[in-house]
Amino acid sequence: xxxxxxxxxxxxxxxxxxxxxxxxxxxxxxxxxxxxxxxxxxxxxxxxxxxxxxxxxxxxxxxxxxxxxxxxxxxxxxxxxxxxxxxxxxxxxxxxxxxxxxx
Numbered sequence: 232x233x234x235x236x237x238x239x240x241x242x243x244x245x246x247x248x249x250x251x252x253x254x255x256x257x258x259x260x261x262x263x264x265x266x267x268x269x270x271x272x273x274x275x276x277x278x279x280x281x282x283x284x285x286x287x288x289x290x291x292x293x294x295x296x297x298x299x300x301x302x303x304x305x306x307x308x309x310x311x312x313x314x315x316x317x318x319x320x321x322x323x324x325x326x327x328x329x330x331x332x333x334x
Contacts, residue, residue: 255294256328285313
């Protein structure tokens with residue numbers, strides 16, 4: 232039996248963790264890690280890293296809007312899969328986006 236992936240759909244009765252990360256906080260977090268932001272097709276923003284194939288495409292939202300849970304999962308997977316951070320480091324930041332301990 233294979234282990235369930237950390238970001239899989241919650242099973243019945245499993246709580247869905249609420250989060251409070253905004254698109255502005257996520258943008259700042261990615262920028263601090265060397266990602267550049269460009270507007271794509273007028274409705275989305277692309278975050279790309281110059282020394283890696285890592286990229287993330289998100290809808291344009293206000294800086295104070297909460298990040299969609301799926302978008303947050305995509306950002307985490309990108310950061311972990313491309314070796315920018317560990318799962319634990321991202322989780323620490325998600326728990327407290329003002330913390331500098333996640334870096």
